Amino acid sequence: MSGIRIVGTGSAVPARMVSNSDLEKYVDTSDEWIYSRTGIKNRYFCEDEKLYELCARASKTAMERAGVDPSDIGICISATLSADYATPSNACMLQRELGLPTDIPAFDVNAACSGFIYSLHIASRFVDKERPYALVTGGEMLSRILDMEDRSTCVLFGDGAGAAVIKYDESAAFYGTMGSRGDNEALVCGGINTEDPHVRMKGQAIFRFAVKTIDENLTDILDHTGNTIDSVDYVVCHQANRRIISHVAHKRKAPEGKFFMDMDKYANTSAASIPLALDDMVNRGLLSFGKGQKVVALGFGGGLTYAGALLEF
Ligand code: ACO
Numbered sequence: 001m002s003g004i005r006i007v008g009t010g011s012a013v014p015a016r017m018v019s020n021s022d023l024e025k026y027v028d029t030s031d032e033w034i035y036s037r038t039g040i041k042n043r044y045f046c047e048d049e050k051l052y053e054l055c056a057r058a059s060k061t062a063m064e065r066a067g068v069d070p071s072d073i074g075i076c077i078s079a080t081l082s083a084d085y086a087t088p089s090n091a092c093m094l095q096r097e098l099g100l101p102t103d104i105p106a107f108d109v110n111a112a113c114s115g116f117i118y119s120l121h122i123a124s125r126f127v128d129k130e131r132p133y134a135l136v137t138g139g140e141m142l143s144r145i146l147d148m149e150d151r152s153t154c155v156l157f158g159d160g161a162g163a164a165v166i167k168y169d170e171s172a173a174f175y176g177t178m179g180s181r182g183d184n185e186a187l188v189c190g191g192i193n194t195e196d197p198h199v200r201m202k203g204q205a206i207f208r209f210a211v212k213t214i215d216e217n218l219t220d221i222l223d224h225t226g227n228t229i230d231s232v233d234y235v236v237c238h239q240a241n242r243r244i245i246s247h248v249a250h251k252r253k254a255p256e257g258k259f260f261m262d263m264d265k266y267a268n269t270s271a272a273s274i275p276l277a278l279d280d281m282v283n284r285g286l287l288s289f290g291k292g293q294k295v296v297a298l299g300f301g302g303g304l305t306y307a308g309a310l311l312e313f
Contacts, residue, residue: 003169003170003171003312004120004123004134004169004172004174005167005169005313006166006289006311006312007065007067007166007290008061008062008063008064008065008066008067008068008164009061009065009163009164009275010057010059010060010062010065010162010163010279011058011061011162011276011280012055012057012061012160012161013054013160013161013266014044014046014047014049014159015044015047015049016046016047017042017044018042018043018044018045018158019042020040020041020155023154023155026148026149027148027151027154027155029151029155035264037241037243038155038156038240038242038243038263039241039242039264040155040241040242040267042158043157043158043159043266043267043269044158044159044160044266045143046141046143049141050084050093051080051082051083051090051139051141051161052083052084052090052093052094052097053097054139054159054160054161055078055090055094055161055163056098058137058139058161058163058275059094059098059135060098061279062135062164062165062279063098065165065282066133066165066167066289070101071101073098073101073104073133073134074101074127074133074134075104075105075106075123075131075134076095076100076105076106076134076135076136076137077106077107077122077123077134077135077136078090078091078094078109078119078136078138078139079108079109079110079111079115079116079118079119079136079139080108080109080115080137080138080139080140080271081110081112081189081270081271081302082140082141082270083108090108091106091107091108091137094137098135100135105126109122111271111299111301111303112271112301112302112303112305113238113270113273113300113301113302114178114238114271114299114300114303115270115299115305116136116271116272116274116275116297116299117176117274117297117308117309118178118299118305118307119136119138120164120176120311121309123136123166127166127167127168129168132167132168132169133165133166133167133168134165135163135164135165136163136164136165136166136275137161137162137163137164137275138161138269138270138271138274138275138276139160139161139271140269140270140272141159142158142159142199142269142270143157143158143159145189145191145198146198146199147198147199150198150200153198153199153200153201156201156240156241156268157199157267157268157269158266158267158268158269159269159272160266160269161272161275161276162272162274162275162276162278162279163275164275173225173310174310174311174312175221175224175309176307176308176309176310177220177308177309178306178307178308179213179305179306180304180306181304181305182303182304183303183304185202185205186201186205186206187199187200187202187206187301187302187304188200188201206240207243210240210300211247213300213306214237214245214300215251217298217307217308218248218252218308220308221296221308221310222296227294229254229258232294232295232296232310233287233294233295234286234287234293234296235249235254235258235259235295235298236259236260236274236277236278236297236298237298237299238268238274238300238301239261239262239263239267239268239273239274239276239277240263240273240301241268242261245259260277260280260281260286262276262280270301270302274297278295288313292312293312294311294313295310295311296308296309296310296311297309
């Protein structure tokens with residue numbers, strides 16, 4: 001598999017922040033119930049923002065940090081299940097907004113919360129010495145498809161976008177896993193053309209799927225790349241729920257902080273959650289570009305899908 005390095009990240013969220021207490025206006029819930037079961041405190045909900053605008057803002061920061069111009073990008077992939085349009089894709093809208101070249105592929109990937117890692121895998125197969133840079137975004141406007149009368153789902157999700165510029169680099173580590181298991185029972189979102197367009201979920205079934213796949217994929221990635229939990233700098237899981245991540249971290253006897261968590265800020269943003277977390281880590285000074293730090297990123301979600309990758313900064 002081609003080596004790739006993450007050379008720039010960025011993020012953007014809508015202006016409106018919604019706290020757990022704010023949700024008490026819509027459903028019978030409480031900050032205590034939500035925080036103790038999920039680790040979530042706040043999330044952002046869009047008003048009139050467009051998804052492609054958020055992704056464009058995140059991408060501009062990522063390109064600036066990477067020191068690349070739009071003309072340097074050789075492929076644009078956008079992971080999302082909640083794009084503004086069925087067509088044009090979010091990636092095509094980004095191409096227009098950012099002025100990316102027109103002779104490059106630009107398309108969306110729908111693998112729910114695994115979408116960003118799926119997209120990195122695909123991008124890694126396209127970049128080469130001639131066109132070494134790819135722009136990969138993960139972005140969602142999940143508030144558009146939440147049933148604000150269903151307390152078992154509406155408190156869990158949020159909107160946002162994260163972006164990464166990746167660069168072909170033979171010396172960089174990149175190995176990953178991907179898979180899917182067709183299932184429309186545990187997690188389903190009908191979309192706008194169906195009787196029930198909203199997100200519906202069996203929380204405990206997802207919990208079991210998540211802890212199993214995170215653990216198996218982490219083992220696969222560490223074993224295959226000759227790493228241990230101590231030799232990688234961070235593990236960044238899809239930020240669905242603190243209890244899922246703590247469960248795996250505890251089983252691995254991982255030191256405090258090895259498994260990064262920021263669902264308190266953003267809630268579960270599906271395809272955006274991993275790129276938002278990576279950018280959050282850059283902003284907090286935990287990750288720096290060009291330092292060779294290693295991160296295992298692990299996604300799981302609707303599909304059911306899963307994906308993992310050893311990434312180098
Ligand atoms: N506020 C207050 N009470 C609530 C809320 C709420 N927001 N939501 C549900 N409840 C109530 C239920 O009605 C139920 O009440 P009852 O016992 O009187 O019937 C009680 O709390 C327990 O409900 P459960 O659904 O069994 O809650 P559970 O303890 O399983 O917690 C949770 C739900 C947090 C979602 C849990 O199943 C979980 O951690 N799941 C992991 C999956 C996950 O986080 N999914 C997120 C998105 S999916 C993805 O990203 C791939």
